[in-house]
Amino acid sequence: MKGLVIWIRTEDGSDEAILDKLGTEIEERGGRVEVFHSKAVENLGMEKNDKAKAVACAMLASHGVVVITSGAENPSIKSGEKLEIRIIEESDLFNTAIHDSFIRDLELAGLVPAPKYDVHPDEEKEILRKLQDLGYLDD
Amino acid sequence: MLVPPHGGRLTDRQYEGSEAEDIIKQVKNSALLTLNAREKNDLEMIGNGAMSPLEGFMCGTDYESVIDLMRLAAGPVWTLPVVFAQKKGDPDVSPGDHVGLKDVEGTIWGDMQIEDVFQADLIAEADKTLGTIDDSHPGVMYLNTLSGTYIGGKIRSIRRRKTESFQNYRLDPKETRVLFRARGWKTAVAFQTRNPIHRAHEYIQKCAMEIVDGLLLHPLVGETQAGDIPPDVRMRCYEEILKDYYPRTRVAMSVFPAAMRYAGPKEAVFHAILRKNYGCSHFIVGRDHAGVGNFYGTYDAQMIFDQFDPDELGIVPLKFEHAFYCSKCGGMATPKTCAHDNEYHIFLSGKKVRAMLIDGILPPPEFTRPEIASILMEAARKGDN
Ligand SMILES: [Zn+2]
Numbered sequence: 001m002k003g004l005v006i007w008i009r010t011e012d013g014s015d016e017a018i019l020d021k022l023g024t025e026i027e028e029r030g031g032r033v034e035v036f037h038s039k040a041v042e043n044l045g046m047e048k049n050d051k052a053k054a055v056a057c058a059m060l061a062s063h064g065v066v067v068i069t070s071g072a073e074n075p076s077i078k079s080g081e082k083l084e085i086r087i088i089e090e091s092d093l094f095n096t097a098i099h100d101s102f103i104r105d106l107e108l109a110g111l112v113p114a115p116k117y118d119v120h121p122d123e124e125k126e127i128l129r130k131l132q133d134l135g136y137l138d139d
Numbered sequence: 140m141l142v143p144p145h146g147g148r149l150t151d152r153q154y155e156g157s158e159a160e161d162i163i164k165q166v167k168n169s170a171l172l173t174l175n176a177r178e179k180n181d182l183e184m185i186g187n188g189a190m191s192p193l194e195g196f197m198c199g200t201d202y203e204s205v206i207d208l209m210r211l212a213a214g215p216v217w218t219l220p221v222v223f224a225q226k227k228g229d230p231d232v233s234p235g236d237h238v239g240l241k242d243v244e245g246t247i248w249g250d251m252q253i254e255d256v257f258q259a260d261l262i263a264e265a266d267k268t269l270g271t272i273d274d275s276h277p278g279v280m281y282l283n284t285l286s287g288t289y290i291g292g293k294i295r296s297i298r299r300r301k302t303e304s305f306q307n308y309r310l311d312p313k314e315t316r317v318l319f320r321a322r323g324w325k326t327a328v329a330f331q332t333r334n335p336i337h338r339a340h341e342y343i344q345k346c347a348m349e350i351v352d353g354l355l356l357h358p359l360v361g362e363t364q365a366g367d368i369p370p371d372v373r374m375r376c377y378e379e380i381l382k383d384y385y386p387r388t389r390v391a392m393s394v395f396p397a398a399m400r401y402a403g404p405k406e407a408v409f410h411a412i413l414r415k416n417y418g419c420s421h422f423i424v425g426r427d428h429a430g431v432g433n434f435y436g437t438y439d440a441q442m443i444f445d446q447f448d449p450d451e452l453g454i455v456p457l458k459f460e461h462a463f464y465c466s467k468c469g470g471m472a473t474p475k476t477c478a479h480d481n482e483y484h485i486f487l488s489g490k491k492v493r494a495m496l497i498d499g500i501l502p503p504p505e506f507t508r509p510e511i512a513s514i515l516m517e518a519a520r521k522g523d524n
Contacts, residue, residue: 105213107146107147107148108214109213110214114148115147115148118141127313127317128317130314131321136318137318137321
């Protein structure tokens with residue numbers, strides 16, 4: 001899988017809970033995810049700025065990891081052959097329709113795995129009954 | 140686990156019963172646009188998820204991307220346009236309009252939220268997707284009937300089971316997926332056909348069955364051209380042969396409601412991707428798959444698969460040669476497995492078989508099983524083929 005940095009644009013770059021939430025969502029689908037909090041930059045002993053963060057994220061992501069981070073500015077790095085950068089406003093992640101279409105685009109581009117089931121488990125039971133009625137499961 | 144749907148999720152935009160009635164009410168005062176036979180097949184297959192990840196008829200960006208790059212704008216491989224053409228006599232519409240979709244008789248089959256109305260260069264479309272602009276190609280003939288304006292947008296489709304042919308064999312992708320799981324299949328091979336079953340087809344299917352858990356017999360029953368054997372005759376042949384010659388738990392038969400486009404190689408990939416949505420991990424690609432006349436090279440439909448990364452296709456093409464009975468081998472074979480000259484091979488052209496059947500001559504049992512031959516002969520006498 002091509003590496004991906006999801007760059008969440010926040011007012012002050014400080015709301016970290018939304019990063020974790022998105023990280024969990026992608027991880028539950030079987031994606032390899034690294035949530036890169038703003039604090040991580042400081043912990044690495046780097047200057048706290050978006051440029052250092054972007055470089056660190058790009059290095060991680062170029063190994064095929066989905067990296068989720070946030071910043072007040074647009075990142076200084078650009079999408080390339082091994083790396084895709086997708087930017088989304090924090091407020092958009094709270095809008096279900098925009099959130100879903102953002103994730104769906106990532107799925108279609110092969111950047112994050114799709115949900116695990118193809119048919120909802122409740123519907124699966126209903127379909128089994130129909131298949132029985134049609135005689136497909138007689139044997 | 141079965142192979143995931145193309146683009147990751149199965150589209151589900153098909154409605155029936157009271158939900159379908161709601162759609163009909165909602166479009167009551169809207170403009171109604173007319174579906175031609177191909178578009179009606181496409182609408183059904185977008186709605187039931189066979190064309191996942193499509194959620195509607197293509198907008199200009201997807202259309203251009205598919206024609207030029209064999210991909211949807213969002214990335215997934217997609218080789219043929221799935222479009223809705225503006226018809227003469229239909230009302231003018233614009234992006235933002237909500238319209239109903241009706242057939243020529245006026246029955247409403249769904250709706251569309253229009254996102255794009257765009258002009259297409261149909262000659263370029265023919266050249267790039269069919270590989271020809273020759274008017275004798277059925278796909279070019281079809282394009283020649285269109286205006287060149289396409290209307291794109293998300294659809295909802297209406298299902299009316301009681302009006303359908305082959306009601307016991309209409310499985311949607313989610314249904315074949317549940318069926319495969321219920322049978323414990325992790326891999327399945329799809330066999331697409333618009334022909335009756337001869338020994339050659341049986342041999343190829345069974346070769347494929349040796350390496351996967353199950354076989355999905357998926358005869359195409361959508362719009363085809365005159366001269367193809369009618370679907371009900373083909374279905375009778377398959378019902379007959381399944382009685383005695385295949386292990387019941389290893390085969391599932393369901394109809395594939397797609398219209399033929401006769402686009403050869405590009406349609407082979409298209410057919411494969413749609414079968415992936417039905418849960419198949421493998422797809423049988425014969426010589427000149429989806430070809431017509433002499434428009435495509437013998438192996439074009441097989442070689443095109445090499446242009447894609449196997450992971451992004453997500454379904455494995457099983458490339459087969461024509462099969463025949465070889466009297467020296469004492470069994471079915473193909474040029475890949477038989478070392479003997481043609482004189483030992485029992486092989487008849489479709490034309491020759493048809494002539495024999497009309498004259499009341501049974502083809503040799505090494506070519507067609509007698510049970511099948513008698514169905515075909517009866518149909519030939521009635522003028523069905
Ligand atoms: Zn031989």
